Amino acid sequence: MGFNDLLQSIGGLGCFQVLHTSMLLLPMCFMACHNFLQNFTAAIPAHRCRLPWLDNQTMTYDRGLLLASVPLDGNQKPESCQRYTEAQSAVWSLNSTLYNNTEPCKDGWVYDKSVFSSTIVTEWDLVCDLHRMRQMAQSVYMAGLLVGALLLGGLSDRFVPESARWLILRGRSREALKYLQRVARINGKREVGVKLSEEVLISHMQSEMKHVKSSQSPVELFRTPGMRRVTICLLLVWFSASLGFYGVGMDLQKFKSNIFLLQFFFGAIDIPAHLISAMSMSYIGRRVTLSASLILSGLTLLANMFIPQDMIILRIALAALGKGCLAASFSCAYLYSGELFPTVVRQTGMGVVTMNGRVGSMVAPLVLMLWEVSTILPPVIYGLSGILSGSAALFLTETRNRQLPDTVGQVETRSKSKGFPRNTPKEEVALTKREPTSPQNHLIDTL
Known part of the structure; x- marks a missing residue:
C-alpha cells in the first residue's frame, strides 16, 4: 500500500483540509486589499501651481486672476506644471496682454481634494518632475x-503543518506521525490514527526514500x-x-x-x-x-x-x-x-x-x-x-x-517518456473513488 492510500485512510479530503483552507481565506483577502x-x-488628483499672490487659507480667489496667472492646457484647464512668471502676475489685470513667459511651479501645488483628501502624491508632491517617484x-x-x-x-x-510526506523524506518521521494523528482525529478517524506508528509511515515510503538524498x-x-x-x-x-x-x-x-x-x-x-x-x-x-x-x-x-x-x-x-x-x-x-x-x-x-x-x-x-x-x-x-x-x-x-x-x-x-504515464482505465476508476490527485490530492499532500 502506497503513501497515498495511507492518506486516504485517515480521511482524505476531510474536515481538517476544509478547516485549514478556510482559515487561510481571511489573511488572503486582506493581502489582496493591500496589494x-x-x-x-498613490492616486494623482487634479493639481496646478500654487500662487502665493492668489491662494490663501480660505481658497477664495478671482477666477480671472487665476487664468491670468496659469496657462491653459489642451483641454482648457489650468496647466499642472507651469505658471506665468511672478513678475508678470504682479501687474496683470483682466484687460492686460498675456505673454507666453512661463516657469515651473516654484511654490508647490494646489490639489483637488474633492475625491482624495490625501495621498502620497499630495503629501510628498510627487508630480511634474517627481512623478516617477510614484511608480518607485x-x-x-x-x-x-x-x-x-x-x-x-x-x-x-x-x-x-508541514507535508507529512516531506517530513518523512527528511528523516522527521516523528513529527509526521504527530501531524497525521492530529489530522485523523479531526477527520473522525481517531482509531486509524492510534494504530499509526513511525514504522508504518516509513514502510509506506520505502520506494520514495530509496531515491532521496539526505538534503x-x-x-x-x-x-x-x-x-x-x-x-x-x-x-x-x-x-x-x-x-x-x-x-x-x-x-x-x-x-x-x-x-x-x-x-x-x-x-x-x-x-x-x-x-x-x-x-x-x-x-x-x-x-x-x-x-x-x-x-x-x-x-x-x-x-x-x-x-x-x-x-x-x-x-x-x-x-x-x-x-x-x-x-x-x-x-x-x-x-x-x-x-x-x-x-x-x-x-x-x-x-x-x-x-x-x-x-x-x-x-x-x-x-x-x-x-x-x-x-x-x-x-x-x-x-x-x-x-x-x-x-x-x-x-x-x-x-x-x-x-x-x-x-x-x-x-x-x-x-x-514525453509526459507522466497515464493511469490504466482500471487505475483511473480506483483513482476517482479513493485518491484523486488534483486539486484534491494536492490539498491532501500539504498535510
Missing part, C-alpha cells in the same frame, strides 16, 4: 513583500534536464503573470473614470476567471489552461494599443479581460507548480517561483515609467511577456489525472 491599495493611496513607491512596496517573505517565511512555517537544496531545481525545464518555464510563467497582473491592475487612473467603480470591476473579474480556470483545469488540463490564459491575456493587452483613447468602455473591457486571464493563470500556476515539482523539493521549488513572481510585481510599476518614452512600450512589454510565457508553458508536462512525482528521478523518467 491594490496604491490605486487609492509602488515598486518599493512590492519589494517589501519580497523581503518580508524571505525574512518571515521561515517564521510562518512554525504555525503551518535537498535549490540546486536540485537545475541539476537535471527535466528539472531545469520545469523550473525555467515556471520562473518565466510566474514572472510574466505577475508583471502583467499588477501592471494592469495598478494603473487604473489612465482610464480617467470613477476609480472606485473601476477597482470594483477589475476585482470582480477575478471571480469568474478563477471559476473558469478551475473547470478548464479539471476537464481540459493544466498545461492548455495555463498556456491559453497567458497567451489570451497578452493578445488582449496588445489589442488595447489600437483602440482610440475616446473609446473608454472598450478599452476598459479589454483591459479587464486581460487581467481576468492573468488571474486565471495565477490560479492554474499555483496548482500546476505544486504538481510538477517532486515532493522532496516541492517547497523549495514553490518558494523560488513565487519569489520570482514577486520580482515581476516589482518590475511592473517601473515598466509604466516607459510611458513617457513611448505610449506603446508598456502594453507591448506586458502583452509580449504573456505570449512568451504562455508559449513556454506548452513545454511543461500535463498532470491531470496523473500521480504526483515524489523524487527528482521520477521527474526525469516521466520527462524522457
Whole structure:
C-alpha cells in the first residue's frame, strides 16, 4: 500500500483540509486589499501651481486672476506644471496682454481634494518632475513583500503543518506521525490514527526514500534536464503573470473614470476567471489552461494599443479581460507548480517561483515609467511577456489525472517518456473513488 492510500485512510479530503483552507481565506483577502491599495493611496488628483499672490487659507480667489496667472492646457484647464512668471502676475489685470513667459511651479501645488483628501502624491508632491517617484513607491512596496517573505517565511512555517510526506523524506518521521494523528482525529478517524506508528509511515515510503538524498537544496531545481525545464518555464510563467497582473491592475487612473467603480470591476473579474480556470483545469488540463490564459491575456493587452483613447468602455473591457486571464493563470500556476515539482523539493521549488513572481510585481510599476518614452512600450512589454510565457508553458508536462512525482528521478523518467504515464482505465476508476490527485490530492499532500 502506497503513501497515498495511507492518506486516504485517515480521511482524505476531510474536515481538517476544509478547516485549514478556510482559515487561510481571511489573511488572503486582506493581502489582496493591500496589494491594490496604491490605486487609492498613490492616486494623482487634479493639481496646478500654487500662487502665493492668489491662494490663501480660505481658497477664495478671482477666477480671472487665476487664468491670468496659469496657462491653459489642451483641454482648457489650468496647466499642472507651469505658471506665468511672478513678475508678470504682479501687474496683470483682466484687460492686460498675456505673454507666453512661463516657469515651473516654484511654490508647490494646489490639489483637488474633492475625491482624495490625501495621498502620497499630495503629501510628498510627487508630480511634474517627481512623478516617477510614484511608480518607485509602488515598486518599493512590492519589494517589501519580497523581503518580508524571505525574512518571515521561515517564521510562518512554525504555525503551518508541514507535508507529512516531506517530513518523512527528511528523516522527521516523528513529527509526521504527530501531524497525521492530529489530522485523523479531526477527520473522525481517531482509531486509524492510534494504530499509526513511525514504522508504518516509513514502510509506506520505502520506494520514495530509496531515491532521496539526505538534503535537498535549490540546486536540485537545475541539476537535471527535466528539472531545469520545469523550473525555467515556471520562473518565466510566474514572472510574466505577475508583471502583467499588477501592471494592469495598478494603473487604473489612465482610464480617467470613477476609480472606485473601476477597482470594483477589475476585482470582480477575478471571480469568474478563477471559476473558469478551475473547470478548464479539471476537464481540459493544466498545461492548455495555463498556456491559453497567458497567451489570451497578452493578445488582449496588445489589442488595447489600437483602440482610440475616446473609446473608454472598450478599452476598459479589454483591459479587464486581460487581467481576468492573468488571474486565471495565477490560479492554474499555483496548482500546476505544486504538481510538477517532486515532493522532496516541492517547497523549495514553490518558494523560488513565487519569489520570482514577486520580482515581476516589482518590475511592473517601473515598466509604466516607459510611458513617457513611448505610449506603446508598456502594453507591448506586458502583452509580449504573456505570449512568451504562455508559449513556454506548452513545454511543461500535463498532470491531470496523473500521480504526483515524489523524487527528482521520477521527474526525469516521466520527462524522457514525453509526459507522466497515464493511469490504466482500471487505475483511473480506483483513482476517482479513493485518491484523486488534483486539486484534491494536492490539498491532501500539504498535510
